[in-house]
Amino acid sequence: xxxxxxxxxxxxxxxxxxxxxxxxxxxxxxxxxxxxxxxxxxxxxxxxxxxxxxxxxxxxxxxxxxxxxxxxxxxxxxxxxxxxxxxxxxxxxxxxxxxxxxxxxxxxxxxxxxxxxxxxxxxxxxxxxxxxxxxxxxxxxxxxxxxxxxxxxxxxxxxxxxxxxxxxxxxxxxxxxxxxxxxxxxxxxxxxxxxxxxxxxxxxxxxxxxxxxxxxxxxxxxxxxxxxxxxxxxxxxxxxxxxxxxxxxxxxxxxxxxxxxxxxxxxxxxxxxxxxxxxxxxxxxxxxxxxxxx
Amino acid sequence: xxxxxxxxxxxxxxxxxxxxxxxxxxxxxxxxxxxxxxxxxxxxxxxxxxxxxxxxxxxxxxxxxxxxxxxxxxxxxxxxxxxxxxxxxxxxxxxxxxxxxxxxxxxxxxxxxxxxxxxxxxxxxxxxxxxxxxxxxxxxxxxxxxxxxxxxxxxxxxxxxxxxxxxxxxxxxxxxxxxxxxxxxxxxxxxxxxxxxxxxxxxxxxxxxxxxxxxxxxxxxxxxxxxxxxxxxxxxxxxxxxxxxxxxxxxxxxxxxxxxxxxxxxxxxxxxxxxxxxxxxxxxxxxxxxxxxx
Numbered sequence: 018x019x020x021x022x023x024x025x026x027x028x029x030x031x032x033x034x035x036x037x038x039x040x041x042x043x044x045x046x047x048x049x050x051x052x053x054x055x056x057x058x059x060x061x062x063x064x065x066x067x068x069x070x071x072x073x074x075x076x077x078x079x080x081x082x083x084x085x086x087x088x089x090x091x092x093x094x095x096x097x098x099x100x101x102x103x104x105x106x107x108x109x110x111x112x113x114x115x116x117x118x119x120x121x122x123x124x125x126x127x128x129x130x131x132x133x134x135x136x137x138x139x140x141x142x143x144x145x146x147x148x149x150x151x152x153x154x155x156x157x158x159x160x161x162x163x164x165x166x167x168x169x170x171x172x173x174x175x176x177x178x179x180x181x182x183x184x185x186x187x188x189x190x191x192x193x194x195x196x197x198x199x200x201x202x203x204x205x206x207x208x209x210x211x212x213x214x215x216x217x218x219x220x221x222x223x224x225x226x227x228x229x230x231x232x233x234x235x236x237x238x239x240x241x242x243x244x245x246x247x248x249x250x251x252x253x254x255x256x257x258x259x260x261x262x263x264x265x266x267x268x269x270x271x272x273x274x275x276x277x278x279x280x281x282x283x284x285x286x287x288x289x290x291x292x293x294x295x296x297x298x299x300x301x302x303x304x305x306x307x308x309x310x311x
Numbered sequence: 312x313x314x315x316x317x318x319x320x321x322x323x324x325x326x327x328x329x330x331x332x333x334x335x336x337x338x339x340x341x342x343x344x345x346x347x348x349x350x351x352x353x354x355x356x357x358x359x360x361x362x363x364x365x366x367x368x369x370x371x372x373x374x375x376x377x378x379x380x381x382x383x384x385x386x387x388x389x390x391x392x393x394x395x396x397x398x399x400x401x402x403x404x405x406x407x408x409x410x411x412x413x414x415x416x417x418x419x420x421x422x423x424x425x426x427x428x429x430x431x432x433x434x435x436x437x438x439x440x441x442x443x444x445x446x447x448x449x450x451x452x453x454x455x456x457x458x459x460x461x462x463x464x465x466x467x468x469x470x471x472x473x474x475x476x477x478x479x480x481x482x483x484x485x486x487x488x489x490x491x492x493x494x495x496x497x498x499x500x501x502x503x504x505x506x507x508x509x510x511x512x513x514x515x516x517x518x519x520x521x522x523x524x525x526x527x528x529x530x531x532x533x534x535x536x537x538x539x540x541x542x543x544x545x546x547x548x549x550x551x552x553x554x555x556x557x558x559x560x561x562x563x564x565x566x567x568x569x570x571x572x573x574x575x576x577x578x579x580x581x582x583x584x585x586x587x588x589x590x591x592x593x594x595x596x597x598x599x600x601x602x603x604x605x
């Protein structure tokens with residue numbers, strides 16, 4: 018049980034975390050700060066936070082748990098803004114979709130206080146941004162990846178595991194490097210492809226007519242193309258090396274499929290499709306037990 | 312109201328059409344044929360068809376409405392097998408996802424009897440194949456594209472419109488050429504990309520580990536990668552010119568996005584993402600009123 022959550026970034030992810038902690042009875046009070054005062058005010062009005070802070074530092078003041086939920090490129094500036102109040106016993110976490118860059122920024126800025134930081138990436142989201150879409154169950158039944166540092170305080174790491182578990186997450190640990198390689202493949206590249214694919218249809222002369230004919234397959238394939246532009250700008254830049262590596266692999270597979278299509282090799286094409294289709298049919302998303310019984 | 316539906320191809324699409332017609336009270340009896348006798352037998356056991364025919368021709372015999380629901384490359388052979396019983400008054404339709412190739416095959420094989428053929432493409436599907444997934448509501452609330460020929464009998468065209476409307480579809484008409492160009496963009500290319508993307512993740516050394524971390528965005532983006540291999544082999548080959556044209560456009564857009572990622576141009580990247588994200592957020596799938604009140 019915590020006394021006060023200091024929330025920096027009152028958007029979809031941060032707002033949902035605040036609601037989830039309240040729902041689980043894990044926190045008495047939430048003090049929130051967003052770069053835009055109108056967002057902070059909206060979060061207060063919606064009951065997502067209890068008190069609006071005028072700065073990130075003021076949100077940290079008096080908090081025993083702090084969540085940074087900003088686009089990843091804003092992590093370094095956020096660490097700088099709050100470092101003087103990151104003190105022993107305070108559990109500091111983020112929710113960024115990339116981890117190497119955030120961990121590097123934390124090391125640079127927090128120095129020896131980096132031991133209080135437990136980097137976290139919950140595998141969830143929505144194709145709509147903003148605190149108005151915050152949802153107490155966004156994290157329920159999802160995985161969260163923690164990428165602790167060698168110097169991370171083991172007691173704080175355990176506290177972090179307990180908090181995420183209590184709001185319904187399955188907790189996994191890995192290194193920031195392994196995290197970024199894996200998520201380039203299963204999250205960052207698909208977002209890039211979805212943005213590029215939707216644009217390429219949308220911007221062609223007959224694009225509007227074509228879009229009026231699209232069905233449920235298109236709808237699901239492009240759902241993530243509506244994701245938050247500032248968040249994804251930062252992710253794709255922060256993890257660019259791994260993303261470009263994955264894109265290269267994807268292009269090679271696409272080349273191979275186009276080659277058999279062009280040459281009319283039906284058997285080879287069916288083999289390639291069947292291998293993907295069977296793989297996908299046998300894949301299941303990891304879904305830990307949701308916290309709905311709480 | 313029809314006396315007998317002759318169903319050639321008792322899979323997901325054909326089986327669902329039979330169930331939908333029965334549900335709407337549009338047909339007294341369904342006689343079905345599939346290439347595999349065990350499929351035909353399963354369809355009979357499940358009540359999707361009333362009588363199993365031993366050949367496509369026998370399924371057409373005595374039927375006043377005939378639906379061909381086979382992978383598109385099998386259309387020509389099917390037309391050949393049934394042409395002697397395609398007689399005045401019989402409404403002959405297909406459900407193929409490509410239309411130029413099917414219409415060409417119909418012209419070649421049926422000759423002057425092509426006037427009884429109303430080419431149809433309902434915009435629906437599931438990522439699972441087989442009659443066991445047939446669903447009376449698969450077509451409800453969806454669009455269906457008809458691509459009639461100049462010589463199509465207007466009375467049969469009207470009957471076709473009435474049948475699809477009665478099972479809950481919104482009926483659109485266009486030329487086979489416009490149809491194939493549009494669906495290369497909004498359906499065939501996304502399937503190709505989903506197959507290629509899933510394969511490229513799946514087949515890399517750490518692929519299995521990566522897949523265990525994938526979340527809801529990945530799940531939706533790759534749903535269509537589980538589609539029926541024989542069906543999609545035929546579609547991608549039949550419409551290869553348009554599909555490869557669309558793939559080229561997509562690659563150009565992807566190139567442009569990778570270029571700004573590589574050069575670290577955050578502003579340009581955000582602009583590209585924002586244009587896609589806003590376009591997608593404003594897009595809505597056309598959803599005619601479902602036939603659930605019937």
